[in-house]
Amino acid sequence: MDDKSPITVIDYGVGNIASVLKMIRFVGGDAEASASPDTVRNARMLILPGVGSFDAGMIALHKTGMDAAVKDAAANGATILGICLGMQLFMESSEEGTLGGLGLVRGRVKKLLPENQSLRVPHMGWNIVRPARPSRIFEGNSEEQRFYFVHSYYVECDDPQDIVAITRYGRDFTSAIEHDGRIIGVQFHPEKSHRFGMNLFRRLLGAT
Numbered sequence: 001m002d003d004k005s006p007i008t009v010i011d012y013g014v015g016n017i018a019s020v021l022k023m024i025r026f027v028g029g030d031a032e033a034s035a036s037p038d039t040v041r042n043a044r045m046l047i048l049p050g051v052g053s054f055d056a057g058m059i060a061l062h063k064t065g066m067d068a069a070v071k072d073a074a075a076n077g078a079t080i081l082g083i084c085l086g087m088q089l090f091m092e093s094s095e096e097g098t099l100g101g102l103g104l105v106r107g108r109v110k111k112l113l114p115e116n117q118s119l120r121v122p123h124m125g126w127n128i129v130r131p132a133r134p135s136r137i138f139e140g141n142s143e144e145q146r147f148y149f150v151h152s153y154y155v156e157c158d159d160p161q162d163i164v165a166i167t168r169y170g171r172d173f174t175s176a177i178e179h180d181g182r183i184i185g186v187q188f189h190p191e192k193s194h195r196f197g198m199n200l201f202r203r204l205l206g207a208t
Contacts, residue, residue, distance in 0.1 A: 006030040007205060008043040012064045014057050015049030015086065016191070023191040027198050029205040037069035045205070046070070046078055050085030054109060054153070055097030057085050067102060074104055079182045081204060087177065087185025088155055096153055105179045106158040112151065114170020122152040123169045129188065129196075135164040135178045137186070137200050145196050147175075147188035154187060 009020050011033045024031040024047075031047075034040060048070065050057050061067040074080060082090050091101045094109035101109070112121055126146045131138045138145065154173040157163055165176035167187070177185045184204070190197035 011035040019191040037065040040069040048086035054094035082185040116170040119170040147193040
């Protein structure tokens, strides 16, 4: 990765930015948080973190001007990683709220309803992530990969080719997406996922 192009973590008042910055720096990446729409608009690589509800996330993006900035960055060819709620905000709509999403990926966000009624929602804790096709964020080996989840909703993509990983929690759900090789989303928290999270960030950032 070009040392002159730090990864920009979008600061819009939603999400655990400190943990993301710490993990990126730990694996050798250069990262900075920014609350400036102009900085985001012109960035080469972005990370959109997020915790909380869909509508609250979209309201925060709109109030800070980051909704337009993220769309402009995507149109300019930036690579964008969405984490947890950040990935959900890439979609067109959500059952959790009434507002439209960023629309970077065709599809919607749906309530996680496990077929096994004994399983609690939110889905919280470590779970296996199974790659569904080759992608830039997962290693191409047979080792079981585990990541840390905290969520009650999941994304449903219109194009199956956008799905790069599946997880089982009473039912299969999409746990990672990759659209056009640049719009990447993970439902889990790689910044809380120890060595598997480190490997994911190394692959994404080229900081091996």
